[in-house]
Amino acid sequence: MAASETELIERFFRDIGAQRTDVALGIGDDAALLRAPAHCELVLTTDALVEGVHFLAGASAHSLGYRALAVNLSDVAAMGASPAWALLSLNLPAIDEPWLTEFARGLGGLARMHGVALVGGNLSRGPLSITLQLAGLAPIGTALRRNTAVAGELLYVSGTLGDAAAAHALRSGALRATPADAAFLRARFEYPTPRTELGQALRDLASACIDISDGLYADLSRVLGVSGCGAVIDVQRLPASVALRNTCGATAWQTALSGGEDYELCFSVPPQRATAVDELAATLRQPLTCIGVLRREPGIELRTANAVTQFSHPGYDHFHC
């Protein structure tokens, strides 16, 4: 088979995402040309999935295409921005047309759902890794940051936590689950839901926001570190799915606290806006759970009904040794 990089990009990736009128020039030239509205700031992020690190050999190409975009959508959501344009850089050991077809389906489907145009790409031979760059837009001065959390605010998380970590443990054999619970947990890992709509709604409510990629404990620690405050978390309030509770029992809260790759949002809100958060949860039909409060003293204190709990798992970091 003879197929050039250009031909492959044309065949598999042209027009798989959303069609946007602000794309003056998409795939096919040295670079893409985009028109951002004058009242908006540009939000730029990149994230990569590497075989053997973020996924195992033989992982579903459809899920990989989906996740490569989802992890970047999650970053843009955490900034409160609206996603717009993506670039894909794909290293492939060899051309595998069925794989590329499924990968593009996973990526394209999610891109269309979130209004993202795929405007450029780069295909290279090499060990399988997927790097995606996503640009989003937010009205100037409104984007959410990490370093603006304030002592006294309430701390919230979206959705449920720990499901993706449990899926990892199932796959490695460290955990067992019923077929139904296993399927649920696996789907939460393979197809995380980027909180795009929630992130944008939080621009008017939250003081600070981060997406939970490395685990609540690790990611919250980053927010607290740069904001100069601490937090008290009620571990009994950590939102855990039925499947996680069925599977992990009394230790579900530990998985919810430390497990990475759920791509939920963690955000802080002034107490007087608590009702507005509840209303937002009802509107979006997704749980937004108050898990604690921010305070002046640094660090994270974990509370159960009767005691302060110790916890030492720092969360997931590819380079922590």
Added chain:
Amino acid sequence: MAASETELIERFFRDIGAQRTDVALGIGDDAALLRAPAHCELVLTTDALVEGVHFLAGASAHSLGYRALAVNLSDVAAMGASPAWALLSLNLPAIDEPWLTEFARGLGGLARMHGVALVGGNLSRGPLSITLQLAGLAPIGTALRRNTAVAGELLYVSGTLGDAAAAHALRSGALRATPADAAFLRARFEYPTPRTELGQALRDLASACIDISDGLYADLSRVLGVSGCGAVIDVQRLPASVALRNTCGATAWQTALSGGEDYELCFSVPPQRATAVDELAATLRQPLTCIGVLRREPGIELRTANAVTQFSHPGYDHFHC
């Protein structure tokens, strides 16, 4: 050694590029926040360097940092845009602090030279590969494209061609050179000069432009294909360095025609602007050589003083088999 991804990015990559007032938020949050001028289009591109494909194991980290940005600067230059903000996605087999230091020096030095701020990054464990995304700016409607070349226009290239390909051939032992020539050719491969200033100047002169990454023949073929015209090239006019001519002798033109990774610009200009191109060459103090003319008939015809020459090398493509 314990060092998290966040700490490594902070330590090695914060502030290595240019400081720009349009960066509202750089490295350290879920995404960067940038402010593009209202009268500009955004230019987005990505390119990757993969070990074993674009460079050999043991390649200079300084050169890799430089080249990872240079290949993207070249794409932005080919659009006639001004480079602005870069994101780095680096997959590393292990943390190697001297390597990271040199890599950041190579990247940061070139970034500062071209006014590029490094605004975000992603570090992951994995086989060595470097993906860089670059955003540039061009006044709305002025960016140069590939598909706008017109029959009758003159065809130009910047600099000299074939040097990087000769450096490849030297390294593999397929070619021999004097130490001085070898050093020159190797430097042209390891430290290609992105034609940033030239690209922006060409917005007022050129009808179409592309950067030569896969070889003049292959890249020009793309321009001609999408513009619906052909070209006649005078192979005796192909600009070759003294080192290339010393090293390749009578076949230097073939290397100049097909060799990739020189990152020079190839552009077409209406004949009445030929004098302006000469003046630009004098201003920029770099050769801009007219190598032929565009015509209606498709394809590339190669001419020597006395004959039409056949040529079958399609240029470099990672996936051409």
